[in-house]
Amino acid sequence: xxxxxxxxxxxAFDPLIYWILALFAFPLLSFFTTGLLKDKAxxxxxxxxxxxxxxxxxxxxxxxxxMGTSLKGTWFEIGGTVxxxxxxxxxxxxxxxxxxxxISLLVHIFSAEYMRHDKAKPxxxxxxxxxxxxxxxxxxxxNLLFIxxxxxxVGLSSYLLIGFWFEKKSASLAANKAFIMNRIGDLGxxxxxxxxxxxxETLDLGAIEFMMGESQIEDGNWVVTYFSNGKxxxxxxxxxxxxxxxxxxFCGAVGKSAQFPLQIxxxxxxxxxxxxxxxxxxxxxxxxxxxxxxxVFVLLDAQALEVIAIVGAITxxxxxVAALSQFDIKxxxxxxTVSQLGYMVLAMGVGAYDAGLFHLFTxxxxxxxxxxxxxxxxxxxxxxxxxxxxxxxxxxxVMGGLKQHxxxxxxxxxxxxxxxxxxxxxxxxxxxxxxLINTHAWSVEKGGGYYLIELMAFAxxxxxxxxxxxxxxxxxxxxxxxxxLTGVSDIAGKLKEGNRTLLIPVVILALLSLSxxxxxxxxxxxxxxxxxxxxxxxAMVPTKYAAVGQAEMLESAGADHIWxxxxxxxxxxxxxxxxxxxxxxxxxxxxxxxSKREPVSPLVQVSFYHWYQDVLYTxxxxxxxxxxxxxxxxxxxxxxxxxxNLLARTQVVVAHLTGMFDRYIIDGFVHLTAFTSGKxxxxxxxxxxxxxxxxxxxxxxxxxxxxxxFAF
Amino acid sequence: xPVEHLVILGAILFCIxxxxxLTRKNAIAVLIGVELMxxxxxxxxxxxxxxxxxxxQGQVFALFVITVAAAEAAVAxxxxxxxxxxxxxADLDKISELKG
Numbered sequence: 001x002x003x004x005x006x007x008x009x010x011x012a013f014d015p016l017i018y019w020i021l022a023l024f025a026f027p028l029l030s031f032f033t034t035g036l037l038k039d040k041a042x043x044x045x046x047x048x049x050x051x052x053x054x055x056x057x058x059x060x061x062x063x064x065x066x067m068g069t070s071l072k073g074t075w076f077e078i079g080g081t082v083x084x085x086x087x088x089x090x091x092x093x094x095x096x097x098x099x100x101x102x103i104s105l106l107v108h109i110f111s112a113e114y115m116r117h118d119k120a121k122p123x124x125x126x127x128x129x130x131x132x133x134x135x136x137x138x139x140x141x142x143n144l145l146f147i148x149x150x151x152x153x154v155g156l157s158s159y160l161l162i163g164f165w166f167e168k169k170s171a172s173l174a175a176n177k178a179f180i181m182n183r184i185g186d187l188g189x190x191x192x193x194x195x196x197x198x199x200x201e202t203l204d205l206g207a208i209e210f211m212m213g214e215s216q217i218e219d220g221n222w223v224v225t226y227f228s229n230g231k232x233x234x235x236x237x238x239x240x241x242x243x244x245x246x247x248x249x250f251c252g253a254v255g256k257s258a259q260f261p262l263q264i265x266x267x268x269x270x271x272x273x274x275x276x277x278x279x280x281x282x283x284x285x286x287x288x289x290x291x292x293x294x295x296v297f298v299l300l301d302a303q304a305l306e307v308i309a310i311v312g313a314i315t316x317x318x319x320x321v322a323a324l325s326q327f328d329i330k331x332x333x334x335x336x337t338v339s340q341l342g343y344m345v346l347a348m349g350v351g352a353y354d355a356g357l358f359h360l361f362t363x364x365x366x367x368x369x370x371x372x373x374x375x376x377x378x379x380x381x382x383x384x385x386x387x388x389x390x391x392x393x394x395x396x397x398v399m400g401g402l403k404q405h406x407x408x409x410x411x412x413x414x415x416x417x418x419x420x421x422x423x424x425x426x427x428x429x430x431x432x433x434x435x436l437i438n439t440h441a442w443s444v445e446k447g448g449g450y451y452l453i454e455l456m457a458f459a460x461x462x463x464x465x466x467x468x469x470x471x472x473x474x475x476x477x478x479x480x481x482x483x484x485l486t487g488v489s490d491i492a493g494k495l496k497e498g499n500r501t502l503l504i505p506v507v508i509l510a511l512l513s514l515s516x517x518x519x520x521x522x523x524x525x526x527x528x529x530x531x532x533x534x535x536x537x538x539a540m541v542p543t544k545y546a547a548v549g550q551a552e553m554l555e556s557a558g559a560d561h562i563w564x565x566x567x568x569x570x571x572x573x574x575x576x577x578x579x580x581x582x583x584x585x586x587x588x589x590x591x592x593x594x595s596k597r598e599p600v601s602p603l604v605q606v607s608f609y610h611w612y613q614d615v616l617y618t619x620x621x622x623x624x625x626x627x628x629x630x631x632x633x634x635x636x637x638x639x640x641x642x643x644x645n646l647l648a649r650t651q652v653v654v655a656h657l658t659g660m661f662d663r664y665i666i667d668g669f670v671h672l673t674a675f676t677s678g679k680x681x682x683x684x685x686x687x688x689x690x691x692x693x694x695x696x697x698x699x700x701x702x703x704x705x706x707x708x709x710f711a712f
Numbered sequence: 713x714p715v716e717h718l719v720i721l722g723a724i725l726f727c728i729x730x731x732x733x734l735t736r737k738n739a740i741a742v743l744i745g746v747e748l749m750x751x752x753x754x755x756x757x758x759x760x761x762x763x764x765x766x767x768x769q770g771q772v773f774a775l776f777v778i779t780v781a782a783a784e785a786a787v788a789x790x791x792x793x794x795x796x797x798x799x800x801x802a803d804l805d806k807i808s809e810l811k812g
Contacts, residue, residue, distance in 0.1 A: 690811030692804055693734050693742075700730065
């Protein structure tokens with residue numbers, strides 16, 4: 001039998017704790033100190049992040065291993081309940097650690113130029129520090145309570161950064177939207193935590209995993225038996241709570257990783273500065289959801305995984321469709337992120353833990369690369385703006401033909417795009433391939449309607465290739481549309497390539513989007529990064545509820561590796577070629593693009609307005625809530641306030657009556673007494689005339705009367 | 713001479729003294745009235761000493777009364793002088809400080 005205290009017992013002192021504290025300390029120091037600096041803020045915080053990146057690199061190299069190093073300690077104790085902290089440095093955490101720090105560093109460097117003229121630069125860098133700090137917490141901690149705390153911190157810092165230009169109404173609204181959508185997801189996460197705590201009386205993931213392995217399903221009930229402080233406890237919950245716990249935890253990821261139906265905050269989050277978008281989309285925030293899923297992966301039962309897979313597939317397809325018709329370059333990339341996150345979640349759902357994490361890692365680089373490239377374009381176009389010339393610097397309608405002006409950016413953008421599209425030779429291919437193979441095996445295993453999920457995954461491949469090539473063609477080829485739109489013909493000559501501070505991060509990210517960086521060109525299985533994260537060999541949930549293992553599934557499906565690869569490459573190429581043909585310079589659509597406005601045809605509208613989800617939420621949920629609030633307000637005002645007012649009025653009347661009684665009856669008695677005493681006094685004082693002779697006369701008279709009294 | 717005559721004389725004298733005390737406005741006159749009343753009592757004392765021929769206690773007591781009356785007159789006159797100095801009058805009707 002297991003004793004809970006033993007599971008939570010702190011392990012021997014390990015100097016690793018100092019490294020971990022250092023990892024937290026530097027971004028936090030950056031958060032607290034950059035606010036004091038002005039122009040030096042960028043240098044200082046980049047320096048701190050650089051140190052942190054070095055530390056994380058050192059730790060990653062030192063602790064690289066199969067099992068992972070865990071570190072436990074007691075946080076505090078209330079009665080017999082122990083709240084502990086624990087860190088787990090397995091390969092996934094180490095890779096995330098390096099990626100988060102590294103991409104954050106690149107974003108810091110990039111921002112030095114991008115935000116050069118922003119007055120609020122110190123605040124910006126402080127928030128970046130906070131963001132990195134919070135994300136590191138999620139990566140390092142292995143206790144759901146701490147993960148939840150840092151999870152919320154990530155939510156807060158993303159709110160602060162999305163709303164960084166809060167003087168813009170749209171930015172503050174977008175920040176609110178992101179925060180609220182995340183709160184809805186967090187509610188689910190919290191529910192999951194409560195279910196797990198009810199069953200296991202701890203939130204330490206290691207302990208939960210161990211006890212989950214010991215728990216059983218008996219007569220449809222989820223039973224776990226263990227010793228808590230020497231007393232045997234048996235927790236019995238309905239078996240459905242096990243699935244509920246998994247789905248509830250996934251809800252958190254739905255919010256943070258922008259999955260259907262909460263994904264609508266992510267496109268709006270483009271209101272933040274572009275480097276922040278790169279950070280949110282690559283290393284922090286949205287990665288947090290997927291990473292958290294990987295942390296609780298072994299606790300998910302078959303049903304929860306199924307829900308996860310379906311949601312992932314839906315998200316991937318919906319967002320890919322939405323990306324097809326956007327004008328805003330950042331919106332294209334945002335929907336692309338949502339779509340790719342759908343892939344990752346799908347991978348987790350079909351049991352391909354390794355593929356999901358692998359895609360998270362590769363995606364981090366090429367998506368950060370895409371965003372920072374877009375950042376260069378936006379920054380350079382912003383430089384063209386002057387008093388008389390104002391335009392939307394993110395709108396692809398003002399771009400076009402930027403290849404000549406920004407050749408290096410163009411090269412980087414194309415590399416990252418091809419990686420996103422999933423062509424061999426680029427990192428995206430490897431991870432996407434792994435996901436597709438696993439999805440295929442899963443569909444074969446499940447059969448029937450589950451082929452639809454596979455179909456959606458493959459449809460997303462072609463759509464992805466198309467929309468990203470469309471963006472490439474519209475931005476970089478053809479003629480520069482801005483001079484014509486603004487009527488300033490010499491404006492094109494002023495457009496220059498970004499400087500070194502902007503280019504170096506982008507070039508690094510583009511290079512890391514090539515598949516040779518991950519040691520393989522065609523097969524994901526041979527990539528060192530893929531090998532580093534092994535899918536846990538079997539879920540911890542009781543066998544009855546457990547999903548089929550990944551390895552078995554792949555085997556029974558007979559994984560047609562080559563065939564699948566050919567199909568996916570074919571689809572990607574088809575998408576790319578279609579985009580090339582449709583948007584090649586001189587083609588009808590490319591020529592007419594600058595005069596394009598919001599679409600009218602319902603089919604295109606579905607894409608442009610992202611399946612009307614925003615409208616739906618505004619029209620239905622928001623309206624419902626507002627109507628309800630109004631009704632409640634009415635009830636509050638009329639009924640509740642009415643009751644209160646009535647009560648108050650009664651009180652006043654009673655008080656008046658009491659007052660009258662007091663004034664007339666009680667006071668009357670008092671006055672009467674005083675009056676009587678006064679009158680008596682007045683009567684008696686008249687005797688005191690002050691005349692001595694009168695006194696003597698009365699004394700004599702009395703004496704005589706006394707004598708007469710005695711005499712008779 | 714029978715005792716009754718003396719007693720009646722004393723009573724008449726006492727009544728005159730009382731009348732003077734009660735009716736006169738001047739404080740000095742009131743004092744004179746008081747002296748009359750004292751002497752009326754002295755007559756009584758002397759008259760009743762007739763029944764005590766050995767010791768003559770009544771007569772001795774009358775001597776005492778005369779002595780005390782002298783002292784009283786001295787003190788009372790002093791008070792009257794002071795009262796006159798303070799109120800600038802010796803009219804008893806006007807001295808009514810203790811009127812309630």
